[in-house]
Amino acid sequence: MTKSKVLQSIQGIAQGVYDKISQKKQPQLEMPIRALSNVSYDDKSGFFKLLDKVKTRTLTASTIRTFAQTLRMMGLSKQLVETDDIATKREAYYVSKNWGEARFREQPESDAVMDDIEASLSVNREQIGFIADEHGGDVAGSLVVNDKDETGKPIKIDCTKFGSGAYSIPTSVEELKFETKAKFILAIETKGMFERLNRHGYWKTANCILISMGGVPSRACRRFIRKLSDEHHLPVLVFCDSDPYGFFSIYRTLKVGSGNAAHINEFFCVPQARFLGVTPQDIIDYKLPTHPLKDVDYKKIKDVIKNDPFCHHSKEWQKALEQMAKMKVRAEQQALAAWGLNFVIDRYLPEKINSPKTWLP
Amino acid sequence: MIKTAEELAKKQRDISIAEFFEKNRHLLGFDNPRKALLTAVKEGVDNALDACEEARILPEINIELIQLSETRFRVVMEDNGPGIIKKQIPNIFAKLLYGSKFHKLSASRGQQGIGISAAGLYAQLTTGKPVTIKSKTSKEQPAVVMKLKIDTSANKPEIVEETTEDWEDKEHGTKIEMDMEASYQKGRQSVDEYLKQTAIVNPHATIIYTDPSAAQIIFPRAVEELPPEPKEIKPHPYGVELGRLIRLLEVTEAKTLQQFLTTEFVRVGAGTAKEICQNSALLPNTKPANISREMAENLHRGINKTKIIAPPTDCISPIGESQLEKGLRKEINAEFYAATTRPPAVYRGNPFIVEASIAYGGEQEADSAIRIMRFANRVPLQYQQGACAITNAIQNTSWKLYGLQQSKGSLPSGPCTIVVHMTSVWVPFTSESKEALAHYPEIIKEVKLALQEVGRKLASYVNKKRRIGEESKKRSYIEKYIPHVAEALKELLGLPEARKKIIEDNLAEILEHVRGELEEIGVDNPDYDPELAEIGQEDQEADYEDDESEVRMNKKDKQKRLIEDEND
Numbered sequence: 001m002t003k004s005k006v007l008q009s010i011q012g013i014a015q016g017v018y019d020k021i022s023q024k025k026q027p028q029l030e031m032p033i034r035a036l037s038n039v040s041y042d043d044k045s046g047f048f049k050l051l052d053k054v055k056t057r058t059l060t061a062s063t064i065r066t067f068a069q070t071l072r073m074m075g076l077s078k079q080l081v082e083t084d085d086i087a088t089k090r091e092a093y094y095v096s097k098n099w100g101e102a103r104f105r106e107q108p109e110s111d112a113v114m115d116d117i118e119a120s121l122s123v124n125r126e127q128i129g130f131i132a133d134e135h136g137g138d139v140a141g142s143l144v145v146n147d148k149d150e151t152g153k154p155i156k157i158d159c160t161k162f163g164s165g166a167y168s169i170p171t172s173v174e175e176l177k178f179e180t181k182a183k184f185i186l187a188i189e190t191k192g193m194f195e196r197l198n199r200h201g202y203w204k205t206a207n208c209i210l211i212s213m214g215g216v217p218s219r220a221c222r223r224f225i226r227k228l229s230d231e232h233h234l235p236v237l238v239f240c241d242s243d244p245y246g247f248f249s250i251y252r253t254l255k256v257g258s259g260n261a262a263h264i265n266e267f268f269c270v271p272q273a274r275f276l277g278v279t280p281q282d283i284i285d286y287k288l289p290t291h292p293l294k295d296v297d298y299k300k301i302k303d304v305i306k307n308d309p310f311c312h313h314s315k316e317w318q319k320a321l322e323q324m325a326k327m328k329v330r331a332e333q334q335a336l337a338a339w340g341l342n343f344v345i346d347r348y349l350p351e352k353i354n355s356p357k358t359w360l361p
Numbered sequence: 362m363i364k365t366a367e368e369l370a371k372k373q374r375d376i377s378i379a380e381f382f383e384k385n386r387h388l389l390g391f392d393n394p395r396k397a398l399l400t401a402v403k404e405g406v407d408n409a410l411d412a413c414e415e416a417r418i419l420p421e422i423n424i425e426l427i428q429l430s431e432t433r434f435r436v437v438m439e440d441n442g443p444g445i446i447k448k449q450i451p452n453i454f455a456k457l458l459y460g461s462k463f464h465k466l467s468a469s470r471g472q473q474g475i476g477i478s479a480a481g482l483y484a485q486l487t488t489g490k491p492v493t494i495k496s497k498t499s500k501e502q503p504a505v506v507m508k509l510k511i512d513t514s515a516n517k518p519e520i521v522e523e524t525t526e527d528w529e530d531k532e533h534g535t536k537i538e539m540d541m542e543a544s545y546q547k548g549r550q551s552v553d554e555y556l557k558q559t560a561i562v563n564p565h566a567t568i569i570y571t572d573p574s575a576a577q578i579i580f581p582r583a584v585e586e587l588p589p590e591p592k593e594i595k596p597h598p599y600g601v602e603l604g605r606l607i608r609l610l611e612v613t614e615a616k617t618l619q620q621f622l623t624t625e626f627v628r629v630g631a632g633t634a635k636e637i638c639q640n641s642a643l644l645p646n647t648k649p650a651n652i653s654r655e656m657a658e659n660l661h662r663g664i665n666k667t668k669i670i671a672p673p674t675d676c677i678s679p680i681g682e683s684q685l686e687k688g689l690r691k692e693i694n695a696e697f698y699a700a701t702t703r704p705p706a707v708y709r710g711n712p713f714i715v716e717a718s719i720a721y722g723g724e725q726e727a728d729s730a731i732r733i734m735r736f737a738n739r740v741p742l743q744y745q746q747g748a749c750a751i752t753n754a755i756q757n758t759s760w761k762l763y764g765l766q767q768s769k770g771s772l773p774s775g776p777c778t779i780v781v782h783m784t785s786v787w788v789p790f791t792s793e794s795k796e797a798l799a800h801y802p803e804i805i806k807e808v809k810l811a812l813q814e815v816g817r818k819l820a821s822y823v824n825k826k827r828r829i830g831e832e833s834k835k836r837s838y839i840e841k842y843i844p845h846v847a848e849a850l851k852e853l854l855g856l857p858e859a860r861k862k863i864i865e866d867n868l869a870e871i872l873e874h875v876r877g878e879l880e881e882i883g884v885d886n887p888d889y890d891p892e893l894a895e896i897g898q899e900d901q902e903a904d905y906e907d908d909e910s911e912v913r914m915n916k917k918d919k920q921k922r923l924i925e926d927e928n929d
Contacts, residue, residue, distance in 0.1 A: 011853060014849075017850065024874075026871055059868075061872070064839055065838075068842045068845035072845060072852075074849070100845070101842060
């Protein structure tokens, strides 16, 4: 959406509210419901599609505070877009401290209002001037990123040249261009595992690009992987802990997006990603040391089986979750170290990469 | 040294009632100088009101307290009652247990015939001076003036001096003057408070009071009608104890047992009498004089086995809901009032009525225990609150349901005053000093029912108040955010500053329309009399200082006492 279109949409909403008030009628704000209950999934599109359930916020005593905050936040957004400025989510929260009674008490409040605005305009938050202050992810491997420096001059960043460090994915990746000869992307859950693989030059051995997601991948990280994969036709393999969180918070969000940001999932997910491991079957096959599942794990498994449209769609994942529930245990990526620190490099990854039938969709 | 029975016998002798009370004056309410002053005034005023009402005269009572020395006071009490004939003056004022009210059952203030003579006895004990009585019974005759003392060993009056006097401007009435050791203090347990409360529940009386500082307070008559004359009734068989039954059998003029039963008791006709006789295994034609103690015991059991209709209840008249509430409105400036009068009920053959009223909110203190005002036959009860059945009933009512705070088994707290009045042909007090109602389950039950009735009305008010409170909170909440909506719209649409006001007004109107009008609540009590309310309020620190009950008693003792009470 272009800048002027964004401004038009914002003004359109404000005008609607203003007209209602002028007619002495209760104004309303409408926004899509941001939850798994309002998304659908099918293999053809390959991502969580937003359905048409909306919540209507009618101005009453109980909604007036959020109502006022939403309008003021839209005001801030308009100002940012007009002046080509940006504010982090945290900064926006602090800006609200000037709004007297309408200020936010905690940042989660302002984040929620921001997400509502973003969803009702069907834009990415960067388009309305806000950026996340979340960590974007680290990259190492045979990849050259074409970016611009602060003066706008093009620069090339060689991701093989960071030594024991890594290239950090920026918040906005839309303008980046890539040059690579790698054969695939390996997306890794933990920084620890990324470090081990990077230090041993695994990207060189396997001719791949290593990306550390650091937990649930940020929007920028998802978009970065998607663009890179799309533009260079690279398969994406995901390497996570073997637990419900690794499967359905980290991997699922990367692959099909989230309920919360469903309006932008189309571009911010990686449908071509495959789950390399660690699968519940790997725990058995590699005799990995385990921890018992906690109550929250059982709860998550139940919840996913019941409510997650992606899981509904995938027999394999249902089986894997049921298998895990039956085994009553989970295992971390680093558990592979029980067989030697470099077991993961020497045996696990090569074996797994070469046998796609052990992957999960 | 061993003493013989004969030697000991020399010291054993009759104790006169006067001697007994001389040593046990606390039983009559003369435990300490402050309370003694109140008790003396109370006995005088109670008698005066009783006498006026019986003679169908609108009472006008004049009370004067004169401080003679630091610890000595003269109490002067004058009424416009029918007066007392000369022959009776000595007995009434200088003989204990002499009176007209003990043997009859009617809703009068005095009961035992002890009060005023006990006050005289106390005066005599502490100052050695006689009591002066002036009485005039008609316009034609001069007033009799007597100075009286009590011969304590014989419980007999002693006339010290007797004269006559022309009591000008007075058609009839009685005036009492006595000097006594006393102390005067203001506060909840003061003479002032007693007279005020008396005035509140006796709106047909005018009371003129001159306190020791010579300040005069007039409680003017508020209604021109006397309460209905209390009707005298004969005892109901259920309320008669064995000893009383034996005495009645001794003194009756009836010739047969059946006649005795039908003439001495209420609600006993020939049929019931025969049934009682049958249930007692006695012949209806037995002569009362020939009935032995054992036979009397059978009769007593027989009475209780027989079903007898409850006593008539038209012999008692309540103050009434509207009068009760009106009185409370004068005393307390509250937001909400309610009053209720229960239908008559019966305990041990005695009919009685309980009334309750309540004042909530306004200027009353919110965090302390509620205030209780207790009345029995229109007499305020100021002492022994903790020992009273009324207090017990209040404690054992669940006030949380009605919007007051309460920890289990104790008095509720909140901005609230509760008035309870019990009227009966025989009010059961815990002691002769008539300070607390005895714990009869029937009475406690009635008090609780009355409290529940006013409680329910209170609850609906408290809820309404809470709702309105929440609503106005919400409204101020709304008002807080309206300007922000306007500000944001101005910013978003680039509206001129002047538009903001219009948006704000529109929003206020929209939300007002959605929420409806807000009902106004608060204090609206034109009957409130702040000067009256002030009386007895002073010097609250000194309150309860003399009251052995309640305040200093720790919780454990209190619970123990409550348990004992239940077992009574």
